[in-house]
Amino acid sequence: KNEVEQSPQNLTAQEGEFITINCSYSVGISALHWLQQHPGGGIVSLFMLSSGKKKHGRLIATINIQEKHSSLHITASHPRDSAVYICAVRWGTANFGNEKLTFGTGTRLTIIP
Amino acid sequence: NAGVMQNPRHLVRRRGQEARLRCSPMKGHSHVYWYRQLPEEGLKFMVYLQKENIIDESGMPKERFSAEFPKEGPSILRIQQVVRGDSAAYFCASSPETGGREYTEAFFGQGTRLTVV
Numbered sequence: 001k002n003e004v005e006q007s008p009q010n011l012t013a014q015e016g017e018f019i020t021i022n023c024s025y026s027v028g029i030s031a032l033h034w035l036q037q038h039p040g041g042g043i044v045s046l047f048m049l050s051s052g053k054k055k056h057g058r059l060i061a062t063i064n065i066q067e068k069h070s071s072l073h074i075t076a077s078h079p080r081d082s083a084v085y086i087c088a089v090r091w092g093t094a095n096f097g098n099e100k101l102t103f104g105t106g107t108r109l110t111i112i113p
Numbered sequence: 114n115a116g117v118m119q120n121p122r123h124l125v126r127r128r129g130q131e132a133r134l135r136c137s138p139m140k141g142h143s144h145v146y147w148y149r150q151l152p153e154e155g156l157k158f159m160v161y162l163q164k165e166n167i168i169d170e171s172g173m174p175k176e177r178f179s180a181e182f183p184k185e186g187p188s189i190l191r192i193q194q195v196v197r198g199d200s201a202a203y204f205c206a207s208s209p210e211t212g213g214r215e216y217t218e219a220f221f222g223q224g225t226r227l228t229v230v
Contacts, residue, residue, distance in 0.1 A: 035221070042223035043156075043204060086156065099208045099219045100146060100169060103156040 006087050006104035014112055019074035021107045023087030026068070033101065034061050034072045035086040043086070046072070079111045117142075117207050118187075119222035126195045126229050134225045137187040138207030145188040146219065147180060150202040159203075162188060195229045202226050 003026045013019055023032070034046040047054050047061040049070065054061050058077075063070040074081055088101040118137040126132050138145050147159040149172075161169040162182035173180070177195075182188040192199055203226075206219040 033219075040226075043206075043221035045218055045220065048218045088156070099144065099206070100158050100161050101148075101156075101206075101219065102158065103148075105155040 004087055004089055004102055004104040006107050008107060009105065010108045010110075012110045012112065013077055015078060017077050017111075019077050019081070019109065019111075021072045021085050021087075021109070023070045023072070023104055024068055025089050027091065029065075029068075029089045029091055031090045032063055032070050033088040033090075034070075035088060037084045037086060037106070039083075046085075074109075077111045079113050082109055082111050084108050117205055117220050117222035119203075119205050119225050121225060122223060124225055124227045126227065128196060128229055129194050132192040132195050132199070132227055132229075134190040134192075134203050134205075134227070135187040136190070136205030136207075136222060138205075139209075139220055141209055142207035142220070143210045144208045145182050146206045146208075147188075147190050148204045148206065150204065150224075152201065156204065159190070192227075195227075197229050200227055200229045 005024050007022045031048055031050045033048050036044045036046050046059060049061055049063045051065060058075045060073040072085060084106040086106045087104040090101055117139055120135050124132055136145060143164050145162045148156045149159055150156045158172040160173050160180045162180060164182055165184050177193045179191045190203060202224045204224045205222045208219045
């Protein structure tokens with residue numbers, strides 16, 4: 001069964017701390033997304049990765065294809081980073097054009113001032 | 114360039130009524146995906162549509178649920194005879210046509226929160 005697992009499920013940290021959220025998946029993928037969802041809010045795409053590393057502001061996403069693992073890092077965390085972070089994958093068998101995603105259950109991050 | 118637009122944002126229906134959720138994709142996007150997020154659960158794929166075609170409906174419940182994406186107008190997710198278990202957030206995402214040449218990013222709407230009372 002194709003699965004996506006995230007850890008931790010919940011994470012509480014002090015403002016300024018370095019945050020790491022992990023995602024692992026069971027079989028080959030063609031792309032991995034990191035998404036952000038605020039309570040009662042919409043879903044924002046943070047990164048799409050198929051290899052290597054991407055950086056945007058204080059956010060860094062890495063992926064290791066051989067180990068089937070990705071991490072999302074937040075440097076100098078801030079209370080406004082508090083949200084649910086979701087890992088989602090497009091399986092390697094998907095055809096071009098089909099962006100159907102399978103999601104992890106999310107990591108609820110709370111940053112305390 | 115407006116993003117993916119979903120309406121209504123909140124919808125309350127009594128058991129047995131019909132719910133219609135609308136999704137207008139980003140300008141230039143011809144692929145639409147519907148996802149459901151049940152309370153305290155992760156997002157699950159429901160259906161993938163292109164203009165006038167259902168491409169993948171492997172995540173759609175077999176009964177009461179249907180989706181369409183007509184040549185003109187928004188994509189519609191329709192739920193007939195709603196039950197309490199249909200209460201969830203329904204998200205739409207869109208992506209552009211690539212001619213089968215590449216993978217692209219999907220852009221999500223704000224979601225419609227359906228409450229069945």
